[in-house]
Amino acid sequence: MISHTIRERIKLKGEVRVLTAQGRVTGYIIGGLPVILLLLLMVINPDYVGGLFESRMCGWPMLGCGAAMIATGIAVIGKIVDIEI
Secondary structure, eight states, rough: HHHHHHHHHHHHHHHHHHHHHHHHHHHHHHHHHHHHHHHHHHHHHHHHHHHHHHOTTTHHHHHHHHHHHHHHHHHHHHHHHHOOO
16 A cells, blocks of 8 residues: 555656756756856857946946846756655
8 A cells, every 4th residue: 555655656757857857958048048158158158248248337236137047947847846746
């Protein structure tokens, strides 16, 4: 009886993991795309994004806010797709 319940719970966790895979991948893409785009712009046109790294008054706070928003988005999406059984 208990072993059957444990097996069913493991099976259900696997099904939930499969069903939430799209949300997890979306979180990875949303988190990684800005970083990849920044690196790509640095390679293609370093002068375009150079101001972000050279300006302590405006550039660094903007990078910090962007990183904080990316981390918050990843955390929120992680909470949404983390379904406890």
